[in-house]
Amino acid sequence: MTAATVLDAVTVEELAGRLDTAALTRIAHPQLSDDRSFSVDDAYRIQRALVTRRLGRGDRLTGIKLGFTSRRKAAQMGVDDVIVGTLTSGMMIADGTRIDLADFVHPRVEPEVAFRLAPGYDPRRGTADLSDVIDAVAPALEIIDSRYRNFRFSLPDVVADNTSASGFVIGRWHPVPSGLDNRGVLLEIDDQLVECGSTAEVLGDPLRAVPEALRMAARYGIPLEPGAILLAGAATPATYLTADTTVSATVSGLGRVRFNTT
Ligand code: OOG
DSSP states (O other): OOOSSOOOHHHHHHHHHHHHHHHHHTOOBOOGGGTOOOOHHHHHHHHHHHHHHHHHTTOOEEEEEEESOSHHHHHHHTOOSOEEEEEEGGGEEOTTOEEOGGGSSSOEEEEEEEEEEOTTOOGGGOSSSGGGTEEEEEEEEEEEOOSBGGGOOOHHHHHHTGGGEEEEEEOOOBOOOSOGGGOEEEEEETTEEEEEEEGGGTTTSGGGHHHHHHHHHHHTTOOOOTTOEEEOOOSSOOEEOOSSOEEEEEETTTEEEEEEEO
């Protein structure tokens, strides 16, 4: 429930610092809500302070991600609200490259679709015509890595922790086709099927994630420019990563995206 008191700015900074340290040291932190209750709005203030620290180390804003757009995913994590997180350049992993699991606390991966904001994107124009808003779609993999022990958190906790955002891989961009609402999605590890689903898992149609993401970004003051990436949310439950594997996501008609783990 929403806390009665609003966190003061010093506390917001202090809590962001704790999550930042957990990410940098790869040592999981107890849930912030163990010590105090705080509102979702305060959680977004902590998220912003956390992202500001990353930007101060040279990262650039590259886009946003939605979380809990899948009912199965929300049930897996025991929450039921859509959330928004911030993507920065340091989280980008080139398609087909290798990640070192030692850079994470306890990473999981999920298959997604990504959209790209069109060159003429203007937030004042609204989202009635999505062809003004996005110019491309791609298969994607998101690495989520909660900074909380045992990957357990309340809704304000996960929002404060930048919605577990820690890495993302974008496949080849395509013009946005019709019929995106029921494309098969495979998550494979070493060519073995781990999860499969449909893009319908994402709000019934991943295109619905676009206005939703823009609304959330405007509400919580996350700036977006043409070319920014929107990750629509997981199309299947997440799976833990292990070393020395090849992880891939395939979205029907959009192709495959992959990375290797060490
Ligand atoms: C929170 C992030 C959820 C999604 O696509 O639903 C998310 C988490 O599960 O750690 O990214």
